[in-house]
Amino acid sequence: MVSLLDVARAAHVSKMTVSRVLNHPDQVSPEIIADVQQVIAELGYVQNRAGRALANNRHYNIAFILLDDINEIEPYYAHLLMHLTDELRHAGYTLEMRHDRNFDLTNVDGFLVSGARGSDFELLQSLTVPVVIYGTEPGIPSVDIDNKAGTQLATNALLDAGYARLIYLGIDMSEPFAINREVGYRDAMLTAGRTTEIYHLPNDEHAAQAFLADLNLCGNTGIVAATDRLGLGALRAGRSQGLTVPTDLGIVGFDGIYIHQLAELPLTTIQQPLATIAQHMVALLMKQLAGETVTSVYVVPELLHGATTA
Amino acid sequence: MVSLLDVARAAHVSKMTVSRVLNHPDQVSPEIIADVQQVIAELGYVQNRAGRALANNRHYNIAFILLDDINEIEPYYAHLLMHLTDELRHAGYTLEMRHDRNFDLTNVDGFLVSGARGSDFELLQSLTVPVVIYGTEPGIPSVDIDNKAGTQLATNALLDAGYARLIYLGIDMSEPFAINREVGYRDAMLTAGRTTEIYHLPNDEHAAQAFLADLNLCGNTGIVAATDRLGLGALRAGRSQGLTVPTDLGIVGFDGIYIHQLAELPLTTIQQPLATIAQHMVALLMKQLAGETVTSVYVVPELLHGATTA
Numbered sequence: 001m002v003s004l005l006d007v008a009r010a011a012h013v014s015k016m017t018v019s020r021v022l023n024h025p026d027q028v029s030p031e032i033i034a035d036v037q038q039v040i041a042e043l044g045y046v047q048n049r050a051g052r053a054l055a056n057n058r059h060y061n062i063a064f065i066l067l068d069d070i071n072e073i074e075p076y077y078a079h080l081l082m083h084l085t086d087e088l089r090h091a092g093y094t095l096e097m098r099h100d101r102n103f104d105l106t107n108v109d110g111f112l113v114s115g116a117r118g119s120d121f122e123l124l125q126s127l128t129v130p131v132v133i134y135g136t137e138p139g140i141p142s143v144d145i146d147n148k149a150g151t152q153l154a155t156n157a158l159l160d161a162g163y164a165r166l167i168y169l170g171i172d173m174s175e176p177f178a179i180n181r182e183v184g185y186r187d188a189m190l191t192a193g194r195t196t197e198i199y200h201l202p203n204d205e206h207a208a209q210a211f212l213a214d215l216n217l218c219g220n221t222g223i224v225a226a227t228d229r230l231g232l233g234a235l236r237a238g239r240s241q242g243l244t245v246p247t248d249l250g251i252v253g254f255d256g257i258y259i260h261q262l263a264e265l266p267l268t269t270i271q272q273p274l275a276t277i278a279q280h281m282v283a284l285l286m287k288q289l290a291g292e293t294v295t296s297v298y299v300v301p302e303l304l305h306g307a308t309t310a
Numbered sequence: 311m312v313s314l315l316d317v318a319r320a321a322h323v324s325k326m327t328v329s330r331v332l333n334h335p336d337q338v339s340p341e342i343i344a345d346v347q348q349v350i351a352e353l354g355y356v357q358n359r360a361g362r363a364l365a366n367n368r369h370y371n372i373a374f375i376l377l378d379d380i381n382e383i384e385p386y387y388a389h390l391l392m393h394l395t396d397e398l399r400h401a402g403y404t405l406e407m408r409h410d411r412n413f414d415l416t417n418v419d420g421f422l423v424s425g426a427r428g429s430d431f432e433l434l435q436s437l438t439v440p441v442v443i444y445g446t447e448p449g450i451p452s453v454d455i456d457n458k459a460g461t462q463l464a465t466n467a468l469l470d471a472g473y474a475r476l477i478y479l480g481i482d483m484s485e486p487f488a489i490n491r492e493v494g495y496r497d498a499m500l501t502a503g504r505t506t507e508i509y510h511l512p513n514d515e516h517a518a519q520a521f522l523a524d525l526n527l528c529g530n531t532g533i534v535a536a537t538d539r540l541g542l543g544a545l546r547a548g549r550s551q552g553l554t555v556p557t558d559l560g561i562v563g564f565d566g567i568y569i570h571q572l573a574e575l576p577l578t579t580i581q582q583p584l585a586t587i588a589q590h591m592v593a594l595l596m597k598q599l600a601g602e603t604v605t606s607v608y609v610v611p612e613l614l615h616g617a618t619t620a
Contacts, residue, residue, distance in 0.1 A: 022412075022414060025410055025412070033410075033411060034411065034429075034433075037411050037412070037413055037433060038432070038433050038436065040413055040414060040415075041413045041433050041434075041436045041437050041438070042436045042438075044415060044438035044439075045414065045415065046414070046415045046416050061406075061417075064407075066392065070389065070392050070393070073388045073389060073392060074388070075385025075386075075388060075568055076385075076388075077388040078383045078384070078385060078387040078388040078391070079380065079383060081388070081391065081407060082376065082380050082383060082407075082409050083380070084407075085407040085408065085409045086409055089408075089409075089410075089412075094406050094407075094408075094417070095406065095407045096371075096404050096405065096406055096407075097374075097391060097392075097394075097395040097404075097405045097406075097407055098395065098399075098404075099392050099395045099396055099399075100335055100343075100399075101343060101344065101347045102332075102335070102347065102399075103347055103350055103351045104332060104350060104355065104356070105354060105355065105356045106356050107371075107404070119344075122348070123344075123347060123348050123351050124351075126348070126351045126352045127351050128351070128354035129354075205572065229572075232572070236574055258385055259572065262515065262539075262542070262569065262572055264546055
């Protein structure tokens, strides 16, 4: 059995340095990490996690369950996963991927769940280990962005810019995030004494573009889009009708992951802070594992200025 | 300790059905999976993987190491990961996510690696457990698409459509995939007795659009783009110059994951078959674990017809 000391000697570093490479790589230079990992690979070193696990009655492994259909996976999941992997590693845990309703407890201390829908919550509440969901559900520890605060930010930005007409492009779903985003727009409009104008569409840029082509946008209009995909469609509709963005048409999207950058003009958007979300999800799980009671966390998203607002 | 029989009785199904839900969920109806997983959650059932692992000297866990920087993660990684998770689950293994050069063998039987660059290969070759990379490197079992065959397909599609001028938009990297994609274009053009016209750009749609605006495209032109991002930029440049796609300007992109659908007209593209890639990666790893010698696999991608070719 290769020991930590064997690795340290072969890499010409201290045992403390090897330990840092394994558990706190952010405290070590990339060159030293490369050297030590090379030696670990050559010697076939195995950290004695099994011993630590037995001593503490822990697996030091968390399953991340992604319940969305593979054809509907949003690209930001790759980023959320990387952030969760990093956060768990800092906490001394590994992340196991799951992709179906598999709540088998083999080798797992808890669950992080994304994409859960109404029918999943009963099952999640009956789990015998800690769980944290990405989303909102009373009675289940959860981390979510404050969707309402997000669209309030978006609406106020367009109100401040002085557009005469302010439209909300919502998505035709009754999930809490969709409802809360609409409420944020309505509240901000009400506070400003303005009349609301709300439409519901499939979450698809082509659908948004086609719909707005028929609506006859005539300038001096702001659009609060419930997602960047709808914002992207609004941008295309405006340009194909000869409107100048942002002078004639202002647009604020929502999500701020990948799609807003792909637009012909970078979209102004309300950005989901994925690193912060991952931090909170892992922190809530670790607190539960330590026996603490936790309350759900709402993260206020930020307005990311692009080229579709002045 | 809750047994498989306890779960079967509580769910009013056979032990065989519980086993199928755990190991071959594709053979069971969604309703039965929901019922059985509900019971598993309520009873806190734990599969005896530890016993199976001890008996076979296996962990039944594979680490997927994603070496790309978090800011450069392509959205298709979410899909690749889901496919790898599904394939490993069918083989009786779990997938552990890693995001740094962490080749520690704790609880791991082998590695799947993506995003490896030149400096990583020495380390990968010195591993004492099986490894499969997504990419190409002599001496390391790998799965890759046949990039050359892909751009040959793209070039021939545009040649068949009869465009007078046929441009290659490449990316300014010397990685094997970038070189092989260019070689495919060159070979197809040579075979057809046509003169090549090759440019190298950053892999960015804005860069491609700006470059082509200066190039003065004058109709009857086909563009073989090394990536969908470059293809997206070409589409925008053509439309802003008043060219009709695909009559005046034909475009074939490469990758076929997410971006091609977001374009204003769906891009014709060479699609990376991620499910097939995941199947081969897991199969090569399982063969190595069974003591077999393996050879690297090249998967020929397919032309996916969009609206940017006739």
